[in-house]
Amino acid sequence: HLQLPPAQRPARFASSTPFADASSMMNRLLLLLLASLAHGFYLPGVAPREYKDGERVDIRVHKLSSPRTHLPYDYYSLPFCRPEEIVKQAENLGEVLHGAVIQNSPYDIYMGKSEFRVACRRQLNQPQRVSLAQRVRQDYRVHMIMDNLPAATKMIAEMPDGTKKDMYDRGFRLGFIGSKDIPGTDAGKPYINNHLRFIVKYHRSDTFSGARIVGFEVEAYSVQHTFDGTWNEQDPKLTSV
Incomplete structure (x- = not known):
């Protein structure tokens, strides 16, 4: 699969893998996730919760935001892929007016388990493709929450002294615009990030039972997925991962 590089360095895409076109060529949305667990450190001042191995960890969706439109x-x-029933977690008027309603998601994450799953496969009509392409062009970011921690995108910034430093940006990019500097893309065409890798950082200690989540990162990729034979919703056989 393709790894989405930091927003400032789109040219690092591999040229051998096709992208998921968000406009004229894309008529399906295949969203996948890959959960990866990593050790982290407890952040003091945040009310902790311990998760047992195999316990479900909820991922909630927040909003879409853009530094360009501020809307x-x-x-x-x-x-996007949806759960069977959408449940709003925050419904006061202020949050609704600011687009900050928090809702559940279809993603299944379990503590201590790293696995790859297909979230859904959707047929998109023309208005939906247009909406996706428009939001990508407007530089929208997707915001999620896990255990009261916002999803973040990790980037490596080069300091004036030549050293490198890890930086984090809230949310992840909905997509990107193709250019001659990104091999395998058409210049000016929007591409959707339809493949997500969740990195859950957690901390274990002898002073409590289970694991405490201390970080939630998302790596977003654009992949034109393919599969063998007839599509099987229960057991999809992808050839693109």
Whole structure:
């Protein structure tokens, strides 16, 4: 699969893997996730919760935001994968007006388990493709929450003295615009990030039972997925990962 590089360095895409076109060529949305667990450190001042191995960890969706438009949108205003029933976790008027309603998601994450799953496969109509392409062009970011921690994208910044430093940006990019500097893309065409890798950082200690989540990172990729034979919702056989 393709790894989405930091927003400032889009040219690091591999040229051998096709992208998921968000406009004219894309008529399906295949969203996948890959959960990866890593050790981290407890952050003092945050009310901790301990998770047992195998216990479900909820991922909630927040909103879509753009530094260009400053106009937030509800997460499900776009045709993302949905749970069987959407439950709003925050419903006061202020949060609704600011696009900050927090809702559940279809993602299944379990403490201590690292696995790859297909979240859904959706047919997109023309208005949905247009909406996705428009939001990508407007540089929208997707915001999620896990255990009261916001999702973040990790970037490596080069300091004036030549050293490198890890930096974090809230949320992850909905997509990107192709250019001649990104091999395998068409210049000016929007591409959707349809493949997500969740990195859950946690801390274990002899002073408590279970694991405490201390970090939630998302790596977003654009992949034109393929599969063998007839599509099987229960047991998809992807050939693109």
